[in-house]
Amino acid sequence: xxxxxxxxxxxxxxxxxxxxxxxxxxxxxxxxxxxxxxxxxxxxxxxxxxxxxxxxxxxxxxxxxxxxxxxxxxxxxxxxxxxxxxxxxxxxxxxxxxxxxxxxxxxxxxxxxxxxxxxxxxxxxxxxxxxxxxxxxxxxxxxxxxxxxxxxxxxxxxxxxxxxxxxxxxxxxxxxxxxxxxxxxxxx
Amino acid sequence: xxxxxxxxxxxxxxxxxxxxxxxxxxxxxxxxxxxxxxxxxxxxxxxxxxxxxxxxxxxxxxxxxxxxxxxxxxxxxxxxxxxxxxxxxxxxxxxxxxxxxxxxxxxxxxxxxxxxxxxxxxxxxxxxxxxxxxxxxxxxxxxxxxxxxxxxxxxxxxxxxxxxxxxxxxxxxxxxxxxxxxxxxxxxxxxxxxxxxxxxxxxxxxxxxxxxxxxxxxxxxxxxxxxxxxxxxxxxxxxxxxxxxxxxxxxxxxxxxxxxxxxxxxxxx
Numbered sequence: 001x002x003x004x005x006x007x008x009x010x011x012x013x014x015x016x017x018x019x020x021x022x023x024x025x026x027x028x029x030x031x032x033x034x035x036x037x038x039x040x041x042x043x044x045x046x047x048x049x050x051x052x053x054x055x056x057x058x059x060x061x062x063x064x065x066x067x068x069x070x071x072x073x074x075x076x077x078x079x080x081x082x083x084x085x086x087x088x089x090x091x092x093x094x095x096x097x098x099x100x101x102x103x104x105x106x107x108x109x110x111x112x113x114x115x116x117x118x119x120x121x122x123x124x125x126x127x128x129x130x131x132x133x134x135x136x137x138x139x140x141x142x143x144x145x146x147x148x149x150x151x152x153x154x155x156x157x158x159x160x161x162x163x164x165x166x167x168x169x170x171x172x173x174x175x176x177x178x179x180x181x182x183x184x185x186x187x188x
Numbered sequence: 189x190x191x192x193x194x195x196x197x198x199x200x201x202x203x204x205x206x207x208x209x210x211x212x213x214x215x216x217x218x219x220x221x222x223x224x225x226x227x228x229x230x231x232x233x234x235x236x237x238x239x240x241x242x243x244x245x246x247x248x249x250x251x252x253x254x255x256x257x258x259x260x261x262x263x264x265x266x267x268x269x270x271x272x273x274x275x276x277x278x279x280x281x282x283x284x285x286x287x288x289x290x291x292x293x294x295x296x297x298x299x300x301x302x303x304x305x306x307x308x309x310x311x312x313x314x315x316x317x318x319x320x321x322x323x324x325x326x327x328x329x330x331x332x333x334x335x336x337x338x339x340x341x342x343x344x345x346x347x348x349x350x351x352x353x354x355x356x357x358x359x360x361x362x363x364x365x366x367x368x369x370x371x372x373x374x375x376x377x378x379x380x381x382x383x384x385x386x387x388x389x390x391x392x393x394x395x396x397x398x399x400x401x402x403x404x405x406x407x408x409x410x411x412x413x414x415x416x417x418x419x420x421x422x423x424x425x426x427x428x429x430x431x432x433x434x435x436x437x438x439x440x441x442x443x444x445x446x447x448x449x450x451x452x453x454x455x456x457x
Binding site (some may be wrong): 010016017018019020021022023024026027028030031033034035037038039041042043045046048050052053056 | 217228233234237238240241244245247248251252253254255256257266267270279291292293295296299300315317320321322323325326327330380384387391405
């Protein structure tokens, strides 16, 4: 056994911590190859794609955010419009009420005016009728009186123009007498 | 190829055959050269280092050369590994702004170390290239040059000296002592421990796997078969354990690299 170990030691006289130079060189070359491939070619390539992917994902998020923003903007706009419309409606309603009230007042005034006009026209009509009636009555009374007087006298007084004047004078006198009596009555 | 080129241990002996058990030792890490170029022997670790390099480059070429926005399977795996180092190691230690520059270095280091470790369990290869001290030493020296250079570049000569020696006035009387210790610790011991940590782990791991493998073979005779089965089971367990250690060590190597760079970039205090 001792001989074997001894043999092994003589076979391998090397301390494992003394590095063999060829392996050192080969190891560094091997590492250099790996490093340069990764550094110059492969990691930049994958980094680009990772960046693109990140951007794609963030772009999607940004798009979604933009859409959401737009939606909320539109909603706000819609709400504003709705509020405006409500305002407008209220305003129109108030205006209509005002106009209605004004219209009613106007109509009322118009009605009043028309009523008064009609009343005034009526009065005028009545006055005119009365005058006409008075006129007609006067003639009739004159005629009746002349007829009566003619029958009483027995002769026709109709043809005489002065007859009418006489009647008129008589009637005027009657009227003036009535007026005078009335005035006296009033004075008393 | 002969056994000396590929195995570095004897295969022609069983228990009860009258020959002794030849335990694995330092000689298990020395391979006869397959051929010689200009007086330099080309051996199995070198071959594995180069093939491993091809494997890494092939993998990342296949995964990242024509990347797609919606990744395929290979690209997804590659991205997961890449992201693990970039976010999990570099951004964690150096921050996103400072760290971005060192991502390729960290990624290359991690996958290089990991694949070189991984050779330990690949059938027919079954030898971790990183258990040859030259490989981790080369990487550690590279990292050393990078972070020492960075320290000088960032802080100037005096600043770098303060950075290396942990200069801090508030320490008062013990400051000279601290400075000496820090100087040795940072500039002389650090690259050595950085390399040895990886090397020793893989060396020891391989030693265990080889021990149980040889034992399984050696015991495969007569009543020894029962012991051989136990030994074989241990081989399987050790290989599973090695798979775990390989990733951990690659991760630690890169994490330390980033920590050293971070120390070099840090403001003096």
